Amino acid sequence: MAEALVNVLLERLATITFNKVGEEFNMVTGVEKEVKCLTRNLEAIRAVLEDAEQRQVTEATVRHWLSELTEVSFDMDDVLDEWLTEVLKRQIERQEQQGENAPGVVTTKKKVCFPCLSSCFCFGQVDEFARHDIVVRIRELNERIASIDKAKQRFTFEKTIRVPELLQRPKTTSLPNIKTFGRDWEKNLIISKLLSESSEEKEDPRIISIVGMGGMGKTYLANSVFNDEKIKSHFEKRIWVCVSDPFEEIKIARAIIEELDKNNISKNSNELETLMRCIYELLERETFLLVLDDVWNPNCSQWEELLKPLHSGAKGSRVLVTTRNENVAALMKVTSQKFHLKGLSEAVCLSLFFYDAGMDQSSVSKEFKDIGLEIVKRCNGFTP
Structure with missing residues (x-):
């Protein structure tokens, strides 16, 4: 369980680094250093997880260590979800601004006021606070991960030697899509x-x-x-x-x-x-x-x-x-x-989700629909 979560986190962090989707964060906060540090700590932890998951059956202290790792991994996954959402919002805003600044286009910019605050803030400023909050949480989680990495030393785990392999992405073909969804x-x-x-x-x-x-x-x-x-x-x-x-x-x-x-x-x-x-x-x-x-x-x-x-x-x-x-x-x-490309609508993502699950959307129970909708919301417009 823990190893699977750590692998997912490392993959997501690698995607963020490769595609530079956190550029807006880097310019404001220098969060790139935190991401690199977090990646190093997770890789160090992953190296001993095979031994740790075998020993947890008989050692309660190891089981507790893995439980802490699992908890912080779930928290980190939630933060990365919010990060990607904020980046997508920034990209959409930038595209809209570029359209507004096109020759011959006249727009009126508005500010949104919040009565509970003493001054007015535009949407951009509110987003700035949201980005800062995410960065602070990443730093806090990084400290927790570093603490867990340090704690592993007392168990003298055996490291698993991993042979690096080139990432092989599935090949695509020109054969027609079986079914179409949006776009x-x-x-x-x-x-x-x-x-x-x-x-x-x-x-x-x-x-x-x-x-x-x-x-x-x-x-x-x-x-x-x-x-x-x-x-x-x-x-x-x-x-x-x-x-x-x-x-x-x-x-x-x-x-x-x-x-x-x-x-x-x-x-x-x-x-x-x-x-x-x-x-x-x-x-x-x-x-x-x-x-x-x-x-x-x-x-x-x-x-x-x-x-x-x-x-x-x-x-x-x-x-x-x-x-x-x-x-x-x-x-x-x-x-x-x-x-x-922008994200797909929730309705389209939901249809695609049930199709991939081999389920008829019109006949599934409300409980399944609610579960599917929650999963789709977490995808933030990506194909689930």
């Missing part, structure tokens, strides 16, 4: 961008990105767009490649050739030049849609190299990229064609 508005907007022609386009292919945190539904949305009948009839070639990490040009090039011509022997080459020339010839004068799903961390030279053969396609060709990393979209020089 109709976003889907139609992206399709219109993919099909539209503009005199302002300087070169093809135009690059469009879908940016959002993990679990937001980027792949699901890209898949719905990819399999839409309008898209199928418009583009002569459609290619789906799951990129993931690391970004390897040869692996991606082979996948593109496989999608375009399964019998082409060039896909077996280890020479990037051979693969790129093959892609150039296969796409020449063809309108194509290339979906690069789950792009993480290419460098500038890697991206430019992959882009070279794509210029042989006909005018109107498009590249659709899904990524968690805002820097990826910037690297690909995506500006106006960037879509930031």
Whole structure:
């Protein structure tokens, strides 16, 4: 139980660090140091948990130590939930402010007054207090974790040696979604961008990105767009490649050739030049849609190299990229064609939850509906 909780916390902290979703907190409070310290303490504790969970059966003191660890782990999980919620609120506010500041848009800003206070505060100030409160609680929990880590020394636990492995994320495919949940508005907007022609386009292919945190539904949305009948009839070639990490040009090039011509022997080459020339010839004068799903961390030279053969396609060709990393979209020089995904509504998340659970939402009891709703609320718009 304790080991599973600690693993979840470490995974969530790694996600926060990798995606820099706590940027707003870092600028105000320097909480990054607390996160790194917390991660180190949790990793030190995790190293002895296998031995601790075996010994708790016969040793009451070890059982008590694990109970304290479990309690603080639950508290930390709640705080991380609130943290992510605050970050999402900040991101939404920033997007709304950018829309309000667009040329020709006139807005009126209001302040919200609280009668129980002696002065007026705007929403931004209230959020500042909320963020500060979360940071204070993280520091307090960090102290509790540090105390538990120190206490483990008296038990002389045996450490478990863990062999580091590359994180393997599940591969995605272009096969149509079995069932759809929400995202109709976003889907139609992206399709219109993919099909539209503009005199302002300087070169093809135009690059469009879908940016959002993990679990937001980027792949699901890209898949719905990819399999839409309008898209199928418009583009002569459609290619789906799951990129993931690391970004390897040869692996991606082979996948593109496989999608375009399964019998082409060039896909077996280890020479990037051979693969790129093959892609150039296969796409020449063809309108194509290339979906690069789950792009993480290419460098500038890697991206430019992959882009070279794509210029042989006909005018109107498009590249659709899904990524968690805002820097990826910037690297690909995506500006106006960037879509930031917001969380799904509670109603959509609830429907998806019961579908994944294999339950008919219309026939479940009120008790199950209430439980499902509580779980969905904790997801904060992410796919449960």
